[in-house]
Amino acid sequence: MYIGIFIYLYDQFNEDMVSKLLIENAKVAAGAIKSNKLRTILTIVIITIGITALIGIITAVQSIETAISSNFTGMGANTFTIENRGQNIQIGKRKRTTKRHSFISYKEAQLSRNNLVFRQLLQYLIMLREELLLNMDLKKQILM
Known part of the structure; x- marks a missing residue:
């Protein structure tokens, strides 16, 4: 117009x-x-506060998203859930029977965790040994 x-x-x-x-x-x-100096100053201040708040909120949301994403990434494949019930897979038309599973105690969970950590450490050591043997074989071939 x-x-x-x-x-x-x-x-x-x-x-x-x-x-x-x-x-x-x-x-x-x-x-x-x-x-209208007062009106002008108030308008400028309010617009500045609004833009600052908007930038702050966007920054906070992005940092929270990054933190959550990195936490889930940090979990990786080494996380698992221990449950005291099965998956309830039913094949055929047999009647469904329920089975009471015993609860897992804290000590059993800790033993399972320690066992898993030990297995991971053992796998790492085996892999390291194989790598060292491979490097030694390569050095022998180069020297001969």
Whole structure:
């Protein structure tokens, strides 16, 4: 709408008249800003606070997403769940029978965890030994 008015004024008047009108409008706007200093300052402060809050919220959300993502990535394939019941897979039309499984004690869970850690350490040592033997064989072949 304003562009249409500008084009109309430009067509009706010469360039000098239009530039004078634009300068006059700029002077009126500057006068309004000077006469309403408190309103201008409050508007600028509120806009600044809003933009700062928006940036802060976006940054907080991204950091939370990154933290959660890194925690799940850190879990990796070394996490598992211990449950005291089966998967309830039924094949055929036999009647379903329920079986009570005993609860796992804290000591049993710790033993299972320690056993898993020991197995992982043992696998690592075996892999390291094989790598060392392979490197020794390569060195022998190079020296011969």
